[in-house]
Amino acid sequence: MDVMTIRLATRPDDIAAVKSLFTDYLRFIEDYLGQSLSFQGTEREFADFPHTYDALWLAELNGKPVGAVGLKPFADQTAELKRLWVSPDARGHAFGQRLCKACIAGARAHRYTRLLLDTDRGLNHANAIYEALGFSDVPRYYDNPMDSRFMALDL
Structure with missing residues (x-):
């Protein structure tokens, strides 16, 4: 039976794992989009x-880091959900949804009233x-040259 965990990344090895996963995310997205x-x-x-x-969450499958998401301050009482990523070999376990829920709960705990994100329309x-x-959907909230989808959640 698989052991799946999601936790706040606070230890140095957790933070290093999140950074590595975010790097994987950037590589995937830049390859997918064909631009930096x-x-x-x-x-x-x-x-x-x-x-x-403000906070990072790490997902593990059987003790192996497989996913991450970050909560990034944006403005006033607004934050962004950033860099949601689940490794291809760990998909199908609802880690994406679970990481998002952790980030939403974290945004509320940080007393944010709104959570923003941007994504590519093709990432179904x-x-x-x-x-x-x-x-x-909300209007574009930062200078982004791509045809991104901008979204928000009132907390």
Whole structure:
């Protein structure tokens, strides 16, 4: 029987695992989109990792890091759900949904009143998760040159 866990990443090895998973995410997204995400300030984000985040969550399958998500401050009482990623070999265990729920709960615990995210319209599974959790479409909230989908959840 598989052992699945999701926990707040606080230990140095947890944070290193999240950083590695986020790097995998960036590689996947940039390959998928055929362009860099450097316009999001990724160089600065990873140079100062994890200090641009309020919290990080790590998913493990049988003790192996397989997924992560971050809660990043945006403005006032608004934060962003960032870098949701589940390794391809760990999909099918609802880690994406469980990581999002952890991030939503974390945003509430940090007393945010709104949670934003952006995603690619072609990432059907991710879009379905966000919609099922109550996120809805909003206007573009930052300078993004891609045809991204922008979503928000009032907490």
